[in-house]
Amino acid sequence: MENWRKSPIVFMFTLLPPALWLTAFFVLPLSLLWLFSFGEKSGITGIDITWTLANYARALEPLYLGIFLKSLWIAGATALICLIIGLPVALAISFASTRTRPWLLLLIILPFWTNLLIRTYALIATLRGNGHVNSVLGWLWKIFGAQFTPLEILYTDGAVVTGLVYVHLPFMVLPVYAALDRIDRSLIEASLDLGAGHVRTFFTIIAPLAMPGIVSGVIITFIPAFGAYLTPDLLGGPDSQMIANVIDRQFKAANDWPFGAALSFILLYAAFFGLAMRGLIGRRAVMGRAP
Amino acid sequence: MNRSEGISGLRSALSRRRFMQGATAMGLTITAMPKFARAAAEEKLLNFYNWDTYIGETTLGDFTKATGIEVKIDLFAENDELFAKLREGNPGYDVIVPTNNWIPRLAEAGMLEPLDHSLIPNIRHITPRFMTDSSFDPGRKYSLPYMWGTIGIGYRKSKFPEPPASLKWLYDSDKYSGRISLMSECDFLLGMALKYLGHSINSADAAQIAQAEALIIKQKPHIKSFAEDNGQDLLASGEVDLVMEWSGDIAQLMAEDPDIGYVLPAEGGALWEDTLAIPKGAPHPQNAHAFINFIHDPEVNVGITNTVQYATPNQSAAAMMDKAYTQNSAIFPPEALLIKSETITYFGEKAIALRQEACTRIFAA
Amino acid sequence: MKRFAKLTRRAPSGLLDYHRRWPLRLVMVATLIFLYAPVVALMAFSFNDSKRNIVWHGFTLKYYEKLFANTELMQAFANSLTIAFFSTLISVLLGTLAAIALWRFKFPGQRLYEGVMAMPIVIPEICMGIAMMAFMARTGWPQDLIWPLNLGAIMIAHVAFSFPFAAIVIRARLESFNRQLADAARDLGASEFHVFRDILFPHLSPALLAGGLLAFTLSLDDFVITFFTSGPNSVTFPVKIYSMVRFSVTPEVNAASTILIAMTIGLTAIGLRLHYRSQFQETAK
Numbered sequence: 010m011e012n013w014r015k016s017p018i019v020f021m022f023t024l025l026p027p028a029l030w031l032t033a034f035f036v037l038p039l040s041l042l043w044l045f046s047f048g049e050k051s052g053i054t055g056i057d058i059t060w061t062l063a064n065y066a067r068a069l070e071p072l073y074l075g076i077f078l079k080s081l082w083i084a085g086a087t088a089l090i091c092l093i094i095g096l097p098v099a100l101a102i103s104f105a106s107t108r109t110r111p112w113l114l115l116l117i118i119l120p121f122w123t124n125l126l127i128r129t130y131a132l133i134a135t136l137r138g139n140g141h142v143n144s145v146l147g148w149l150w151k152i153f154g155a156q157f158t159p160l161e162i163l164y165t166d167g168a169v170v171t172g173l174v175y176v177h178l179p180f181m182v183l184p185v186y187a188a189l190d191r192i193d194r195s196l197i198e199a200s201l202d203l204g205a206g207h208v209r210t211f212f213t214i215i216a217p218l219a220m221p222g223i224v225s226g227v228i229i230t231f232i233p234a235f236g237a238y239l240t241p242d243l244l245g246g247p248d249s250q251m252i253a254n255v256i257d258r259q260f261k262a263a264n265d266w267p268f269g270a271a272l273s274f275i276l277l278y279a280a281f282f283g284l285a286m287r288g289l290i291g292r293r294a295v296m297g298r299a300p
Numbered sequence: 301m302n303r304s305e306g307i308s309g310l311r312s313a314l315s316r317r318r319f320m321q322g323a324t325a326m327g328l329t330i331t332a333m334p335k336f337a338r339a340a341a342e343e344k345l346l347n348f349y350n351w352d353t354y355i356g357e358t359t360l361g362d363f364t365k366a367t368g369i370e371v372k373i374d375l376f377a378e379n380d381e382l383f384a385k386l387r388e389g390n391p392g393y394d395v396i397v398p399t400n401n402w403i404p405r406l407a408e409a410g411m412l413e414p415l416d417h418s419l420i421p422n423i424r425h426i427t428p429r430f431m432t433d434s435s436f437d438p439g440r441k442y443s444l445p446y447m448w449g450t451i452g453i454g455y456r457k458s459k460f461p462e463p464p465a466s467l468k469w470l471y472d473s474d475k476y477s478g479r480i481s482l483m484s485e486c487d488f489l490l491g492m493a494l495k496y497l498g499h500s501i502n503s504a505d506a507a508q509i510a511q512a513e514a515l516i517i518k519q520k521p522h523i524k525s526f527a528e529d530n531g532q533d534l535l536a537s538g539e540v541d542l543v544m545e546w547s548g549d550i551a552q553l554m555a556e557d558p559d560i561g562y563v564l565p566a567e568g569g570a571l572w573e574d575t576l577a578i579p580k581g582a583p584h585p586q587n588a589h590a591f592i593n594f595i596h597d598p599e600v601n602v603g604i605t606n607t608v609q610y611a612t613p614n615q616s617a618a619a620m621m622d623k624a625y626t627q628n629s630a631i632f633p634p635e636a637l638l639i640k641s642e643t644i645t646y647f648g649e650k651a652i653a654l655r656q657e658a659c660t661r662i663f664a665a
Numbered sequence: 666m667k668r669f670a671k672l673t674r675r676a677p678s679g680l681l682d683y684h685r686r687w688p689l690r691l692v693m694v695a696t697l698i699f700l701y702a703p704v705v706a707l708m709a710f711s712f713n714d715s716k717r718n719i720v721w722h723g724f725t726l727k728y729y730e731k732l733f734a735n736t737e738l739m740q741a742f743a744n745s746l747t748i749a750f751f752s753t754l755i756s757v758l759l760g761t762l763a764a765i766a767l768w769r770f771k772f773p774g775q776r777l778y779e780g781v782m783a784m785p786i787v788i789p790e791i792c793m794g795i796a797m798m799a800f801m802a803r804t805g806w807p808q809d810l811i812w813p814l815n816l817g818a819i820m821i822a823h824v825a826f827s828f829p830f831a832a833i834v835i836r837a838r839l840e841s842f843n844r845q846l847a848d849a850a851r852d853l854g855a856s857e858f859h860v861f862r863d864i865l866f867p868h869l870s871p872a873l874l875a876g877g878l879l880a881f882t883l884s885l886d887d888f889v890i891t892f893f894t895s896g897p898n899s900v901t902f903p904v905k906i907y908s909m910v911r912f913s914v915t916p917e918v919n920a921a922s923t924i925l926i927a928m929t930i931g932l933t934a935i936g937l938r939l940h941y942r943s944q945f946q947e948t949a950k
């Protein structure tokens with residue numbers, strides 16, 4: 010990496026446009042929102058920036074903390090399930106032949122490139138009372154001559170987690186695959202030669218070496234799931250509201266922008282915390298690895 | 301400082317200021333010019349912000365044919381969505397369709413243009429009570445009625461020996477557990493609960509609201525979903541058998557599926573009126589007035605009403621509708637129940653905040 | 666000895682051939698079914714001759730006809746494509762510049778810059794949507810612009826959250842670039858521009874393509890941010906579908922979705938084809 014002073018013109022040319030864009034169209038709007046979070050409603054549409062902490066205090070009330078916790082647990086469940094499914098899939102892909110590997114990767118990523126709304130809508134048709142899952146199960150049950158009552162899958166927390174897993178699985182598979190790809194195969198061979206079983210090799214050799222990728226995947230899955238809005242909105246039941254839905258309501262029905270801004274920023278800080286953790290763990294893992 | 305320096309200094313200061321003034325004036329003129337040109341002769345365009353499928357199939361095309369003005373329609377799904385969009389300044393809409401309880405709020409926030417009734421001669425076709433009896437918009441300064449209706453109970457006839465004409469089945473009974481859907485719109489969710497408990501739908505009393513909140517939380521295990529304007533869809537697909545919904549949504553469904561029924565609960569339902577209004581800063585106010593006038597042309601109104609299946613406030617149009625419509629009890633409920641029903645109103649910012657927090661608690665419980 | 670015996674079995678399953686082992690294969694297949702079944706069902710039902718999407722009644726193309734006759738939907742679709750196109754162009758441009766700056770130079774505030782670039786990726790969409798809406802309104806963004814300029818607000822918002830993604834992809838590709846090639850060229854008298862055009866750009870092109878594809882789909886797909894930054898006549902495809910889904914679910918929505926999926930897959934296929942062709946050409950050299 011050269012010092013910027015060596016070619017200042019090139020440096021400015023490459024640094025400034027993106028920096029200016031980010032500042033004008035990202036940092037500034039967010040700063041405005043940040044200012045709102047210290048404001049109070051005045052009248053119907055006015056906001057006075059009084060530097061009050063009342064909005065943040067209100068955001069930490071039990072009602073809203075409870076909703077944060079609920080979102081945490083749904084996001085956590087999503088990340089966990091993605092890990093349980095994603096890890097074997099990533100393993101399978103990384104040890105596949107070099108010819109099939111890109112195709113498998115493509116197959117996993119492709120759903121990610123379809124519209125989120127469409128995917129969620131497809132899930133609604135699949136999970137509802139007379140949706141596909143129930144149709145298939147009902148048909149199976151009929152073959153065995155048993156009485157079938159449709160499963161109530163949709164409009165529950167379970168449906169939300171399913172939807173979130175459905176949407177975020179590629180986010181887990183990719184980083185884990187990237188990490189597995191970098192592992193020196195001879196280490197695994199050595200372990201197997203020395204008599205360790207496959208499972209033991211997995212837990213003592215593969216997993217620790219792939220840990221940065223696993224952590225990356227978990228965090229990249231967790232953060233968007235935490236701030237999810239559409240999925241709980243469309244698939245959730247009467248008590249499946251997550252923090253993003255509450256934020257949305259503050260900006261619309263409740264017309265309380267300062268409070269909505271405060272909630273948004275708490276969500277943002279939580280996301281940053283997650284990222285910082287990822288950076289920390291990643292660095293520690295790199296440093297801890299044998300040279 | 302000697303005189304000449306002073307004068308030259310002054311001169312340069314003046315010229316600097318004049319330059320700034322000139323530049324500003326030029327800048328302002330450039331940005332204002334399109335608007336100025338438009339005010340002189342409005343371009344043939346109208347931006348209409350409306351609910352989904354809430355206009356006749358050919359209405360917009362007919363308007364263009366009659367006046368040469370092209371109509372572009374944008375959609376919103378909830379009143380608060382409309383409000384949030386317009387709050388920070390009108391993005392360019394000419395005609396909007398807010399529900400009546402939002403008119404006082406919009407007016408107070410200075411977001412509406414007063415209507416010029418002289419540009420809307422078709423007002424004479426509107427049923428008089430809508431022009432004189434509107435507490436939310438005295439003298440109809442800011443709005444005119446578009447469609448009115450009720451909020452009541454939609455149900456699947458084959459599952460009920462007799463119509464479930466009581467809010468009890470929605471709010472206070474486990475008889476139809478898991479087959480119920482309520483509206484997620486807070487105003488009505490709490491409002492109907494309050495009605496069931498014998499209070500006013502528009503109550504701002506904290507104790508009464510808390511009571512309604514407790515009732516709904518108790519009923520939650522039996523509720524399948526808090527539907528956001530798609531309750532009729534849940535009913536149609538068989539997910540639920542009992543929904544709280546807008547009258548016209550269910551009426552549209554009834555036209556397709558004879559197994560669907562609609563009834564106003566014995567305790568009374570909610571009455572509402574959707575209105576036509578012109579937001580402040582509308583770029584084409586003349587066209588907007590022309591459009592509103594067009595909608596209340598009796599024949600045009602018949603076309604709209606036939607599609608949306610809500611109750612029209614236009615008496616001339618109603619007189620031209622067929623019996624299937626005028627005798628449809630979903631669209632025109634019996635007088636006795638109408639009297640018990642209450643019109644939803646604007647309850648003020650404090651009460652809104654109170655009720656919204658109650659709803660957040662309900663959804664979180 | 667044991668290993669030799671294993672090797673001589675009918676299909677020599679190597680030690681590391683995890684992909685051959687049935688538990689992993691099962692998980693792989695089950696996952697693929699889980700991922701694809703709902704979408705495939707969705708596409709299949711777009712041909713269903715029934716207004717309510719429940720039972721299969723018969724094959725028909727009439728919902729596709731209705732779709733193409735639905736001018737609002739077509740307009741929304743055109744809007745989405747336009748926005749995605751311009752957003753992609755600018756995103757790739759800005760992403761390349763940012764990636765080069767971060768890769769090549771050491772400068773004070775580098776960490777901060779990286780941090781701020783990472784923010785659009787993490788930030789919950791609703792925060793960004795609201796922030797942009799409030800910002801555009803308070804700074805008096807001109808409202809009455811002709812098409813396609815009226816889509817400008819949405820395009821700007823899309824670029825803001827897309828280009829960091831593109832930058833990441835391009836940066837990853839830069840890591841594998843041999844700096845010495847550029848140095849040699851410069852030694853031989855090439856200007857910066859020539860170095861970029863003749864050496865760096867060809868190396869980067871797969872990443873530019875991948876980044877562009879990513880930015881394109883992010884823009885096409887976006888709902889929340891677009892929803893808050895759109896004004897009159899700037900309804901986009903996902904926003905229109907959202908209002909259709911909320912009101913009444915007809916096979917028309919399925920048809921619209923199928924077309925969008927087909928488009929996305931088509932574009933991806935083309936992109937990947939080009940990418941792999943360039944890869945093969947490079948390894949063949």
